[in-house]
Amino acid sequence: MKKFNTKDVIHISEVYKIPIDKQELRLFKRKLTATVKHLESFREMEKRISMIEPLQHPSNLKNALREDRIEKSLKIEDVFSNTLKRYKNYFVCPGVFNEK
Amino acid sequence: MKNKLHIDKPTIGLEIHVELKTLSKMFCGCPSDHFGKPPNTQTCPTCLGLPGALPVPNKKAVDWTILIGLSLNCNINKDSKFDRKHYFYPDLPKGYQISQYDEPIATSGWLVIGENNSKKIRIRRVHIEEDTGKLQHKKIDGKNVTLIDFNRSGVPLVEIVTEPDLSSGAETKEFAQKLQNILRTLGVSDCDMEKGTMRLEANISWGLKLGYKVEIKNLNSFKFVEKAINYELDRQRELIEKGELPRQETRGWSEKEAKTVTQRFKESEADYRYFPEPDIPPMEFTSEYIEEIKKTLPILPEELKKRFSEEFGVRAAYTTILSATGKLANYSLEVFNANRKTDLTNDQLAGLIVNKIIDHKSLTPGEFLKAALIQKSKGGSNDTEIAEFVEKAIASNQKAVQDFKKGKTNAIFAIVGAVMALSKGKANPQTARKLIEEKLE
Numbered sequence: 001m002k003k004f005n006t007k008d009v010i011h012i013s014e015v016y017k018i019p020i021d022k023q024e025l026r027l028f029k030r031k032l033t034a035t036v037k038h039l040e041s042f043r044e045m046e047k048r049i050s051m052i053e054p055l056q057h058p059s060n061l062k063n064a065l066r067e068d069r070i071e072k073s074l075k076i077e078d079v080f081s082n083t084l085k086r087y088k089n090y091f092v093c094p095g096v097f098n099e100k
Numbered sequence: 101m102k103n104k105l106h107i108d109k110p111t112i113g114l115e116i117h118v119e120l121k122t123l124s125k126m127f128c129g130c131p132s133d134h135f136g137k138p139p140n141t142q143t144c145p146t147c148l149g150l151p152g153a154l155p156v157p158n159k160k161a162v163d164w165t166i167l168i169g170l171s172l173n174c175n176i177n178k179d180s181k182f183d184r185k186h187y188f189y190p191d192l193p194k195g196y197q198i199s200q201y202d203e204p205i206a207t208s209g210w211l212v213i214g215e216n217n218s219k220k221i222r223i224r225r226v227h228i229e230e231d232t233g234k235l236q237h238k239k240i241d242g243k244n245v246t247l248i249d250f251n252r253s254g255v256p257l258v259e260i261v262t263e264p265d266l267s268s269g270a271e272t273k274e275f276a277q278k279l280q281n282i283l284r285t286l287g288v289s290d291c292d293m294e295k296g297t298m299r300l301e302a303n304i305s306w307g308l309k310l311g312y313k314v315e316i317k318n319l320n321s322f323k324f325v326e327k328a329i330n331y332e333l334d335r336q337r338e339l340i341e342k343g344e345l346p347r348q349e350t351r352g353w354s355e356k357e358a359k360t361v362t363q364r365f366k367e368s369e370a371d372y373r374y375f376p377e378p379d380i381p382p383m384e385f386t387s388e389y390i391e392e393i394k395k396t397l398p399i400l401p402e403e404l405k406k407r408f409s410e411e412f413g414v415r416a417a418y419t420t421i422l423s424a425t426g427k428l429a430n431y432s433l434e435v436f437n438a439n440r441k442t443d444l445t446n447d448q449l450a451g452l453i454v455n456k457i458i459d460h461k462s463l464t465p466g467e468f469l470k471a472a473l474i475q476k477s478k479g480g481s482n483d484t485e486i487a488e489f490v491e492k493a494i495a496s497n498q499k500a501v502q503d504f505k506k507g508k509t510n511a512i513f514a515i516v517g518a519v520m521a522l523s524k525g526k527a528n529p530q531t532a533r534k535l536i537e538e539k540l541e
Contacts, residue, residue: 011371015187015188015367015371016188017188056181056376056382057181057376057378057381057382058378059381061381062381062382062383062384063381063383063384064156064157064380064381065156065157065158065159065162065383066129066156066157066158066159067159067160068122068123068124068158068159068160068161069123069124069129070123070124070129070130070131071124071128071129071130071144072129072144073130073131073141073142073143073144074143074144074145074148076140076141079140079141079143079148080140087240087245087247088139089138089139089140089141089249090139090140090236090247090248090249091140091190091247091248091249091250092240092245092246092247092248093190093245093246093248094244094245094246095237095243095244095245095246096189096190096235096237096246
């Protein structure tokens with residue numbers, strides 16, 4: 001069974017862009033290992049359902065495609081209606097180059 | 101341990117992204133032409149990733165991806181589907197990109213390069229996905245911020261992945277140029293590297309056995325492709341020769357510093373947590389459907405080159421340029437087909453087009469032929485001869501060529517002098533200089 005080490009947890013926090021401190025690092029190492037242990041128990045279930053064909057999609061639809069036609073876009077005020085930070089007509093977020 | 105690293109051969113694989121020029125985006129009806137448009141004016145709940153919005157794939161983008169697959173000698177998968185690829189970056193509003201993972205539209209193709217098309221570059225896969233938004237980095241009120249424009253978000257993007265069969269910067273450049281010519285002939289993309297409608301990433305190493313690869317991004321011109329790859333191969337070789345294994349990482353090409361520089365932390369495949377896109381039912385293509393798309397394949401550059409050479413007697417140096425885009429190729433074909441009663445050879449006509457001695461863009465093929473005859477009657481065919489002398493002078497004065505390319509502008513006089521010598525003083529030096537500058541650009 002996979003046991004998570006410090007490097008794994010740091011990697012995951014980088015992937016999800018969630019900074020964590022040393023205390024959280026220890027906590028998540030424990031929690032992730034426990035989660036994977038729980039998931040391991042699903043292997044028993046897998047044996048029982050292995051004969052079932054994987055379901056590609058819940059509907060029986062295929063090729064639900066649309067023609068290449070332009071439709072109306074949103075009005076600019078609607079685009080920004082839920083936004084707190086706006087600069088001219090751009091969305092604004094913290095500078096990505098500030099990341100470690 | 102250190103000196104046990106063994107250098108094998110340069111190993112280069114490419115990932116090429118091409119924006120399709122459909123009218124609307126991949127999964128919604130917003131216009132896909134985003135260049136020069138005011139920011140965020142071509143967006144809707146789907147391409148902004150708002151909750152509840154449902155993506156519906158653009159049929160033309162799917163058909164064009166099949167067409168690209170066919171033009172690259174791929175197998176078209178009769179069953180294909182979309183998947184979610186997760187990563188977190190401000191240009192991706194949903195937190196995932198709709199892409200294709202294990203059932204891409206096309207697989208196992210090839211494209212030949214090299215003298216006499218002697219080297220086969222295998223194409224691993226061709227798939228369709230959506231483009232991301234565009235970011236701008238600024239300082240506003242003393243704070244570093246990132247500005248986001250989602251006009252590009254959701255534009256159809258085809259990804260073409262090669263096997264690691266390329267082995268130099270020059271080969272990679274040739275492959276990319278050939279691919280660009282094919283895609284332009286198909287009429288599915290502008291493939292403009294400066295505008296970013298064609299983007300290249302190269303995975304480079306000194307042999308697969310060493311177990312690392314370095315990804316190079318920001319390759320936005322063919323010149324940079326060659327320079328960056330050659331630089332990176334040298335950098336890695338130096339490390340390996342010192343007994344150090346190059347770090348697996350993503351690097352970017354910095355033209356200012358003329359070197360590759362470490363870029364960002366990169367996710368591994370498992371981190372993307374691919375899973376089937378539940379909002380889009382799978383696709384199924386019948387043999388008849390694929391066959392119908394195959395019928396729309398135009399004559400591809402390789403075949404055109406052969407035709408220009410064998411049927412019309414045009415020299416190889418011209419056939420490559422004439423077959424580069426569908427528009428120029430068709431125009432040239434019309435000119436050659438119309439050239440039945442003049443005493444001009446098709447090779448001479450090709451020279452007038454390629455060397456831009458007659459500006460053909462505003463002329464019909466018939467008008468072009470008349471202009472060519474007038475040019476000849478004025479003794480203007482001399483210009484075609486000058487173009488030939490220029491080619492010879494460039495070939496035999498490589499040191500001056502290299503000096504000129506490095507910025508020593510006076511080096512051009514050596515080449516002009518060579519042209520004058522070859523023409524026995526008859527060439528117009530201004531025309532010669534203009535043609536040399538165009539050739540060396």
